[in-house]
Amino acid sequence: MDQAEPGIEQGATTRLLGEWTLSRHAQIKRLLAQSPAPEGDLCLKQISALDTAGATLLIRWLGVERLQQIISSDAELQPERKALLETLTRAMGREPAARQKSPNALIQALELLGQQTETLARHFWQLSGFVGYVLQTLATVLPRPSRWRMTALVNQIHQTGLNAVPIVALLTFLVGAVVAFLGATVLGEFGAEIYTVNLVAYSFLREFGVILASILLAGRTASAFTAQIGSMNANEELDALRTLGLSPIELLVVPRVLALLITLPLLTFVAVVSGLVGGALVSVVSLDIALSQYLSILADVPLKHYLVGMVKAPVFAFVIAVIGCMEGFRVSGSAESVGQHTTSSVVQSIFMVILLDAVAALFFMEMGW
Amino acid sequence: MDEAIIEVRGLSNRFGDNSVHEDLDLDLYRGEILGVVGGSGTGKSVLLRSIVGLNRPSGGEVRLFGQNLLALPVEERSRLEQRLGVLFQGGALFSSLTVRENVALPLIEHAGLSRDDAEELAEVKLALSGLAPHAGDLYPASLSGGMIKRASLARSLAMDPDVLFLDEPTAGLDPIGASDFDQLLLTLRNALGLTVFMVTHDLDSLWTVCDRIAVLSQKRVLVADAPERVAEYPDDWIQSYFKGPRGRAAHRAVKSGSVNNSAVQRS
Known part of the structure; x- marks a missing residue:
């Protein structure tokens, strides 16, 4: 197997391997979709490269709280990795803004018509x-x-x-x-x-x-x-x-x-x-x-x-x-x-x-x- | 920390009769934060533009990761440029796109992510830069100065660059916002292993985050060294810059401050 390819090694302790980076975003996403989040211990030490894109996927996979636990319990994790994950979990821990759902097409068309009429009237004014x-x-x-x-x-x-x-x-x-x-x-x-x-x-x-x-x-x-x-x-x-x-x-x-x-x-x-x-x-x-x-x-x-x-x-x-x-x-x-x-x-x-x-x-x- | 990833050699820039740089040398080492200071018109921004390839120098050479950007074929140049992130002085956000789309654009174009993935990742970068969650839907025209800086930082970080160029990142921010920005920069540098080239006038920033300071004067780099040593350099401009009332105040504040970040970094 390609050394750099991201992978998950199941076992008593689940190990993550390879490069977890932006260029492998699609690969990692596929991999994570296939594997359920592990119940037992997780080792992040063998990841060869980690950037914000990879870390984001990791956090989405495990959940913010679970990852925070892992970070605080894992003494062997490299300090810069720890810093990255901590920064990201802090940033992602906040509730994301609810995206507005768009109403149906008819209402949108009516809204647009109303807006444009109003704009036109205001314009002449x-x-x-x-x-x-x-x-x-x-x-x-x-x-x-x-x-x-x-x-x-x-x-x-x-x-x-x-x-x-x-x-x-x-x-x-x-x-x-x-x-x-x-x-x-x-x-x-x-x-x-x-x-x-x-x-x-x-x-x-x-x-x-x-x-x-x-x-x-x-x-x-x-x-x-x-x-x-x-x-x-x-x-x-x-x-x-x-x-x-x-x-x-x-x-x-x-x-x-x-x-x-x-x-x-x-x-x-x-x-x-x-x-x-x-x-x-x-x-x-x-x-x-x-x-x-x-x-x-x-x-x-x-x-x-x-x-x-x-x-x-x-x-x-x-x-x-x-x-x-x-x-x-x-x-x-x-x-x-x-x-x-x-x-x-x-x-x-x-x-x-x-x-x-x-x-x-x-x-x-x-x-x- | 001795590997120079950017080498500027013998750089000259002339605009008409006006010579801005002559025979300028500068190195940027991996993992450091370099602050670039100089009086108005000493060509700090021109230097930045020359390094990132927006300005073809009149003479000399700039090597990024050992390669001359301007001599590369288009494809390779684009690949190299993806390893640079630039925060422009005015933000330079695309005004026809929302903040989230601004950050997602390079992810879609270069990393080949789907729109949903890119926007999700963009949301993370925005959060990382300290923007409020609802800000992603706004257009740049409705952002405040501080939010523009943060959004622009998020965009420059979109591709996880190796080198980050900042043109006066804390100018126009209130002191609290500016020190937040300093902290953010340190966190990101430590977490992502960024190398940072920062043009700034903010003395607090210089003392707090910079590993080295390069002083531009007399058309070249007068001195580039650790802040304490630069502050002792026998030059009138440097002395009045660092030992003036503002310079002393900033230095005192950092010395007595609870966290000396440069020390944290070096330990």
Whole structure:
């Protein structure tokens, strides 16, 4: 037999042999399951190696009291073994905590539903509170130029605006081209290809420019806001600000909100222009519409469509910034929580942008704008 | 007690222009508790990170059990790393797992235990580290500082390591908690035959549990010897460290204390 293999030698005195260690956990467990705890004397002296894993199994097998007896009566046991077993019996002698039994699936599902409904309700409550808080701070800060934080503002405009220009321009250019292709396919059947230009112009001026820019910003910037403020929150930096008598809303949220209020309209403009360029490229290359013709049709589109699109940009910007920041404030301690709230901020801000846009579309249609 | 299981030879660490260690030598002998002290910025934590292989040194070599960790293939390196337990300064518990799962994780991954076995064993380690029974179900975010240290100790002990690295284990603990921790460390060392590398600023800990103290200064190990001899070493920093009001108080307390644990250990 392998010398190191754990074993039990029955006899007048039961002897334990071999290595009783973590790497042999499964073996020992099988062995102990087969053998009843001995009634007579037990000798632990011949165990060649013993660690906490082996000792734990041994104690579970014999029971805490029995082992304590053995330790105190066995004078030959090595002192370090004795110390290990004593320490462990003391630790394990305490009653283990009763694990909570999980109730059945139906009750769990109901509980979950209730929890989520409550969370959602509380969430909207918090959001309105936060919006009010931000508006109040804006109202106190804006009339006092000495409290404007220009460095933070410019930095945020750089990160959220300037750095986003390439991706916004590229994406809207591609969508513009796709819309033009769609228009050409559908309208071509009626011999009305020329209306492709109107399709691209109307869709980008009224909806696509602002929607695409907002969604990109929601994905790119709301998440960044949540992660930044969330890690500061997890690191107690927000509490540190508060104890220094500074307002995290004024220092962190206001510059971000203002930055988005400035950058989203600009990005919307970029989006509209590059969407129109994408449409123009397709029209010129594959629909045989001359560029001059394209431009003259564009020139006839009333200005109000552009304004209908642009007026939504600041609203969306506010919503995205506030949701991004608020989720950051809701982060609790852990890294996992930062991730959860980042996801949640992106989902919420995109949801809110599309919801508000639908409401606005209805409103503008009813008004005949 | 003369077998060096960790040998640091000619270790240099530079970060940009800033040199932290130059030509540093240090040995860690089996079964001892080595306390590492030094002023702020003398690279105590960097030394610890270099030894456990988290930091690739700019020069020199670290040998664990006679092998250079950084030169080993992944498999062997992992096996060697399982013989080390590290308690990080901030605890570094995985925040998405409960305390019990934190301790059970290496047992499941490396020892191949079933989840139930691993959690049962984890429960024992938690009890061993002095955590209350209900603490296993908590997430790290809801633990107090002392509980985090204990939970983290339990995790570092999960695999029954040969060498335990502690980065300021008693920092942030109340004095009672800190002296409990010292006792726990001694008990574990005596019971499990651990070798301990402890970065600390706690003078009480140093006098109570350490067999040797290594002083980091001037980018190297100035002296590494028994506490009494280190305290006599003619160096300004060491003198003000050990003979300052706090150092004297801690020494007196240990001398007059009922249990001198180093003496118990050596007998």
